[in-house]
Amino acid sequence: MPKPQEIVLAEPRGFCAGVDRAIEIVERAIAKFGAPIYVRHEIVHNTFVVNDLKTRGAIFIEELDDVPPGATLVFSAHGVSQAVQQEAQRRGFQIFDATCPLVSKVHVEVAKLAKEGYEFIMIGHKGHPEVEGTMGQLDHGIHLVEEVEDVAKVQPAQTELLAVVTQTTLSVDDAAAIMAAVRERFPQIRVPKQQDICYATQNRQDAVKVLSPQVDVVIVVGSPTSSNSNRLRELAARLGTPAYMVDNAQELQPAWFEGAARVGLTAGASAPEVLVREVIDRIKALGATSVRSMNGIEETVKFPLPKGLKIDAATGLEIEVRKAPELGPGH
Structure with missing residues (x-):
């Protein structure tokens, strides 16, 4: 093999x-x-x-x-x-x-529009601390939707003043599908001038879309609690490439690399480069002889x-x- x-x-x-x-x-x-x-x-x-x-x-x-x-x-x-x-x-x-600051931007928008009488639909994952923090900006008036099916269940007190916000670390594609359902049901809903999903989440997902077709397996470095890291693994798998997420190099399984000549490697926005380097060393120990970086956006924020x-x-x-x-x- x-x-x-x-x-x-x-x-x-x-x-x-x-x-x-x-x-x-x-x-x-x-x-x-x-x-x-x-x-x-x-x-x-x-x-x-x-x-x-x-x-x-x-x-x-x-x-x-x-x-x-x-x-x-x-x-x-x-x-x-x-x-x-x-x-x-x-x-x-x-x-x-x-x-x-990108989460704070969402909080500021919620506070500002709430003073104008708006209710909100929030696209996000129940129980995630970011969602709890954003929904906790108001005593009431924020309706959480996690998937397209949830949109039909939302019962706002009124629909004239309705706005939508999202968790910053979602799958761009999943959020777009839910957003489309929200806009179909509430055509007059106010949407953010710029999407709430953060630039780093977007850039890492875009990179995985380029990476996945080029490799036989994708490894994502990230902790199980990291929303954006989980989304990277899901995205690679959805694109048809076997994908695994590890907290550290010790979690790598040799069986994942059988028949995989080219290994794609990325890391969530909260994973330090030291962990990536340790994963590289471990994969080299399994036989890899070369490492190259894709061309990609250079972040200067x-x-x-x-x-x-x-x-x-x-x-x-x-x-x-x-x-x-x-x-x-x-x-």
Whole structure:
């Protein structure tokens, strides 16, 4: 049976600007205020990243009851509800919000249109922290749909003022199908000027669409809780290429590569490049002799850090933070 010969790397892959920013917020908070720093929910959905930050002094919690008085608290990249924000402020925590700015954009749009009397349909996955955070911007008036069939069940109080928003990490194709059903049922619904699905999710899915037909198997590096990573695996499989998602190189199964001369490799937006490199080494150990990168979009987006973490008030200097060397260049 032929062994893998070539590894083809998707471009772009791995960390996005929102993930880079969220991790840096935790690192800078630890550097400036000292450990421990409390983080509500996993800062991003990646086991390696979370465990790395734990070793440096981050404590991950789900309930604010677990945060001691006067502590420094970071909200995860997925965003939080108004109730969580208000409760955290009431308790007097020092708060840094690592919500991805593209998620915050959706929150701002919801708040703005709600003041004008709008109800909302949200396309997303029930129970995902980003969906809980967005739906929690209002007390009522947001109807969640997960698939096309759900659209027929939505019963808004009125249809004159109705808008649609989406989770930022969905499958572009799945969201388009649901959006089409929403617009068919509610022709006058207000849609975002720019789609809510984030640029990084779109770019990684587009890269997999190019990658999949060129290879015999696709490996996606990402944690099981990562929505955008799951969508990459599903997309490759839908395109007819066997596809597997792994949290790390140890999860690779030699049987996946039997008869697969060319292996495609990508990573979700919360997966660091160090994990990709370890997967490459493991596939090389199974026989692969060459690695090449596809041509792809070069992402140059960078989001600013929150006030209070940019400059050291005592010295007026930018705070330098030791980046984890294992995250590799550019990450």
